Amino acid sequence: MDTQEEAAYAAFVDASWRDLVRAAVFLGADPHEAQDLAQTTLVRCYDKWAQVDGAERREAYVYRMLVNAFRDNRRSRWWKQRSEADPADHLDDHPARDRTDQVATADAVHRALAGLSKTQREVVTLRYFVQLSEAQTAAALGVPAGTVKSRLSRALAALARDRHLLDIGDPS
Amino acid sequence: MSDLENLWNDLDAGSPPTAEVLRSARRRRRARRLRPLVAVGAVAALSAAFVAGGQLTRPTSDDGPVVGGTTPVTDLAPVAFHADLQPADSCGDLLATYRQRALGLVGPYGWDGQMSPYLHRLYPAAELADNARAPAPTTAQQGMADAGFGVQRRTASGTGTNTQEAAVDEPDTVKTDGSLLVRLRGSQLVAYDVTGEHVKRLSTLPVDGVREGELLLDGEPGSERVLVIGADPTSPRDPMTGERRGSRVLSVDLSDPTEPAITDEVTYSARVEAARQTGAAGEGVVRLVLDSGLPDLDFTHPHRGVTTKQAAERNRRAVRRSTLADWLPTYNAGNAGNARGGRADLLDCDTVAVPQREVPLDTTTVVTFATADPAAPRAFGLAGDTTISYQSADALFLASSGGGGGGCFGCPMIDTIRPVSGGTTYLFEFDLTDDQAVSVASGEVEGTIRDRWSMDYSGHELRVLVRPSSETARTNSIVLFHRRDDRLVETGRLDGVGHRFEEVRSVRWQRNLALVVTYRQVDPLYVIDLRGKNPSIHSELTLPGYSGFLQPLGRFRLVGVGEGPRPKADGGGWGAQLGLFGVHDLSEVKPLDTIHYARNTYPQAESDPRALTWLPEHRTVVTLIRHGDTGYLSIDELADQRLQHRMLEVEHGSDVAAVRVIGLPDGKVALVTGEDVRFLRLD
Numbered sequence: 001m002d003t004q005e006e007a008a009y010a011a012f013v014d015a016s017w018r019d020l021v022r023a024a025v026f027l028g029a030d031p032h033e034a035q036d037l038a039q040t041t042l043v044r045c046y047d048k049w050a051q052v053d054g055a056e057r058r059e060a061y062v063y064r065m066l067v068n069a070f071r072d073n074r075r076s077r078w079w080k081q082r083s084e085a086d087p088a089d090h091l092d093d094h095p096a097r098d099r100t101d102q103v104a105t106a107d108a109v110h111r112a113l114a115g116l117s118k119t120q121r122e123v124v125t126l127r128y129f130v131q132l133s134e135a136q137t138a139a140a141l142g143v144p145a146g147t148v149k150s151r152l153s154r155a156l157a158a159l160a161r162d163r164h165l166l167d168i169g170d171p172s
Numbered sequence: 173m174s175d176l177e178n179l180w181n182d183l184d185a186g187s188p189p190t191a192e193v194l195r196s197a198r199r200r201r202r203a204r205r206l207r208p209l210v211a212v213g214a215v216a217a218l219s220a221a222f223v224a225g226g227q228l229t230r231p232t233s234d235d236g237p238v239v240g241g242t243t244p245v246t247d248l249a250p251v252a253f254h255a256d257l258q259p260a261d262s263c264g265d266l267l268a269t270y271r272q273r274a275l276g277l278v279g280p281y282g283w284d285g286q287m288s289p290y291l292h293r294l295y296p297a298a299e300l301a302d303n304a305r306a307p308a309p310t311t312a313q314q315g316m317a318d319a320g321f322g323v324q325r326r327t328a329s330g331t332g333t334n335t336q337e338a339a340v341d342e343p344d345t346v347k348t349d350g351s352l353l354v355r356l357r358g359s360q361l362v363a364y365d366v367t368g369e370h371v372k373r374l375s376t377l378p379v380d381g382v383r384e385g386e387l388l389l390d391g392e393p394g395s396e397r398v399l400v401i402g403a404d405p406t407s408p409r410d411p412m413t414g415e416r417r418g419s420r421v422l423s424v425d426l427s428d429p430t431e432p433a434i435t436d437e438v439t440y441s442a443r444v445e446a447a448r449q450t451g452a453a454g455e456g457v458v459r460l461v462l463d464s465g466l467p468d469l470d471f472t473h474p475h476r477g478v479t480t481k482q483a484a485e486r487n488r489r490a491v492r493r494s495t496l497a498d499w500l501p502t503y504n505a506g507n508a509g510n511a512r513g514g515r516a517d518l519l520d521c522d523t524v525a526v527p528q529r530e531v532p533l534d535t536t537t538v539v540t541f542a543t544a545d546p547a548a549p550r551a552f553g554l555a556g557d558t559t560i561s562y563q564s565a566d567a568l569f570l571a572s573s574g575g576g577g578g579g580c581f582g583c584p585m586i587d588t589i590r591p592v593s594g595g596t597t598y599l600f601e602f603d604l605t606d607d608q609a610v611s612v613a614s615g616e617v618e619g620t621i622r623d624r625w626s627m628d629y630s631g632h633e634l635r636v637l638v639r640p641s642s643e644t645a646r647t648n649s650i651v652l653f654h655r656r657d658d659r660l661v662e663t664g665r666l667d668g669v670g671h672r673f674e675e676v677r678s679v680r681w682q683r684n685l686a687l688v689v690t691y692r693q694v695d696p697l698y699v700i701d702l703r704g705k706n707p708s709i710h711s712e713l714t715l716p717g718y719s720g721f722l723q724p725l726g727r728f729r730l731v732g733v734g735e736g737p738r739p740k741a742d743g744g745g746w747g748a749q750l751g752l753f754g755v756h757d758l759s760e761v762k763p764l765d766t767i768h769y770a771r772n773t774y775p776q777a778e779s780d781p782r783a784l785t786w787l788p789e790h791r792t793v794v795t796l797i798r799h800g801d802t803g804y805l806s807i808d809e810l811a812d813q814r815l816q817h818r819m820l821e822v823e824h825g826s827d828v829a830a831v832r833v834i835g836l837p838d839g840k841v842a843l844v845t846g847e848d849v850r851f852l853r854l855d
Contacts, residue, residue: 010190017188025183035186039193046197102184109179129180159176 615660
């Protein structure tokens with residue numbers, strides 16, 4: 001990778017970090033795990049970076065890697081062991097106040113999304129929150145665009161029912 | 173999704189560990205080089221899908237510009253400015269610039285490197301959204317001069333049309349001056365007397381030379397004149413859009429409405445994109461914005477005996493052989509029956525300004541003429557697609573929007589929330605005099621604007637509602653501009669109007685505030701304070717569904733017409749809705765009453781502001797609601813905090829769009845339906 005490409009890659013890391021971490025949390029990771037996942041994903045993308053052409057495709061590619069990394073984590077035994085640990089154990093790693101807030105926020109997200117199936121959750125995270133295009137979401141999840149559409153609308157309907165969508169009172 | 177949205181926004185990721193990522197990545201690559209190639213297979217296969225063209229298509233023409241590339245994603249710098257519009261040094265130079273820009277756009281099938289100027293015409297906003305209901309164009313209005321921080325009443329223009337600006341009239345299929353009412357139905361111009369107890373038809377005049385026409389009305393009662401403006405049915409069609417390339421303006425003398433007469437007929441070789449009228453009664457000045465479109469050159473396409481490469485080369489040759497006659501518009505002004513002149517050039521080489529390369533290629537012409545003399549137009553042009561035009565009482569703004577250098581040929585034209593990449597909107601300001609428009613300033617802003625409703629000019633300040641392009645922050649923004657010498661300079665900005673992934677549904681500009689409705693599943697109605705250096709969100713009201721069109725009734729009341737979920741008690745589902753809001757206290761807009769229409773109803777005002785009429789003397793709002801093939805008038809009278817509501821079935825089929833309700837003097841109300849005009853009793 002030449003310097004120009006590396007500079008582009010570095011800029012991409014800067015720009016996409018926050019969304020990747022947030023997406024990982026929305027997929028189901030806790031804040032610490034989410035940062036690990038984002039970092040792992042970005043490192044893995046480095047090799048193929050210059051070959052994936054265009055900002056649109058790179059983005060879809062990175063998110064595909066992220067979703068896969070998250071799924072891998074969930075399957076591995078390492079995760080099973082970690083999930084038994086109390087998230088508060090990590091308080092010592094970072095300034096105490098920030099940590100609790102982040103953990104609490106992540107918890108709230110997980111509770112809100114608990115009513116969705118895994119695949120619905122993936123679609124809502126990528127399409128709705130990260131704001132990938134329909135084509136990008138389809139590419140990232142390896143499903144047809146029509147499936148993205150239908151899963152998204154079912155997911156949004158489920159969230160509406162559970163009142164995570166309509167946080168308002170009666171209009172009259 | 174308001175709480176989940178907030179959670180998303182609240183999640184902090186810390187600062188990106190870029191250096192560490194780079195170190196790990198380099199280390200990993202060095203380590204992997206030593207492993208057998210087989211281990212890399214999985215990643216290679218994964219990325220191959222993205223490299224080889226998987227589900228994200230790219231332009232295949234080797235003549236078209238490549239989208240994407242290796243430009244890093246950077247923080248968005250706001251507006252930069254560029255030099256004024258300048259004409260070319262000579263006709264030769266002007267032609268050279270057209271040819272040169274065109275060479276980059278032509279491929280084996282003709283014009284296929286640039287789709288962006290056609291994007292909003294081929295796929296009007298209603299078809300562009302996925303997952304959302306048919307969205308409405310943004311609608312906006314200018315408040316009256318002197319208000320403080322408050323909502324001002326908006327009613328129709330002097331000729332009965334709901335316009336964007338109070339002092340600038342717009343065409344419609346029905347026009348009135350209070351005693352004479354004229355309507356255009358197909359190829360017939362029908363005049364009525366609306367002064368008596370009943371509506372009286374006076375005359376019918378065939379106007380075959382114009383298709384899809386609309387009217388402008390000028391003159392004192394007793395000496396009225398109507399301009400019929402529309403497409404020229406004898407002109408060729410643009411193969412890209414299917415529309416007629418030419419247009420026609422007919423002038424009809426109605427001083428004796430029982431004997432109307434066509435007095436002028438002016439034909440243009442370009443399409444009328446916008447028409448507006450200003451000036452006192454009898455002294456009206458009309459301004460047209462014409463769009464030439466890319467010319468039909470002698471293009472070929474690949475076929476037996478002609479390869480793709482050969483076709484592309486032949487087409488390039490056709491471009492190199494093009495002349496100014498291909499690019500610049502002409503007109504023909506003749507009296508009906510006696511041709512007063514033949515075809516003449518509408519523009520000279522020194523009245524065409526050449527903007528920057530990035531403005532999509534086209535020719536836009538601004539034509540000015542007095543309503544009394546449409547055969548003597550004055551015109552200037554721009555060698556670019558700047559056909560989004562907004563006119564206030566004193567200034568005209570032209571904008572080219574968001575196409576950038578090439579658009580994305582073959583990409584799904586679907587995503588309104590993340591539009592075509594390379595989006596920069598170029599803005600040009602013109603001062604208006606009675607017979608001309610003078611270029612005074614230009615500027616640009618990152619992002620796209622959807623249409624004229626996204627702009628507003630008040631107190632020497634230009635306000636623009638900008639939608640995200642792929643290069644910018646992904647929210648809508650309101651940007652303020654002031655003129656400094658010949659530049660439009662950004663002087664203030666509000667980002668984050670609406671949460672991510674929310675689309676702006678309607679905008680209402682007032683002197684000191686803007687009302688903005690964005691939508692995903694719920695409808696936040698934002699009151700935006702425009703008084704400070706930067707606009708700011710003054711308050712926010714969230715309701716289910718959305719308002720696609722806002723009508724300020726006065727200082728205390730606002731009506732929003734749109735769609736939303738119906739109450740479970742009424743059977744649930746989705747349909748049109750009309751909401752009454754209390755806006756006396758703008759820090760807390762109050763929903764007062766809501767009318768839920770039947771399932772699967774659609775509010776016509778969402779796509780046509782002329783489908784709603786506010787009749788202040790009756791304290792009544794009348795708006796058209798569609799249900800399948802049938803059109804109903806919803807007639808709603810304000811009774812303090814609630815609406816007294818009734819429905820009236822009025823039309824069917826294609827005539828539904830023709831329905832108009834117009835307030836007349838003495839409290840009379842004219843109801844125009846497909847077939848006729850009658851008075852509507854509101855008690």
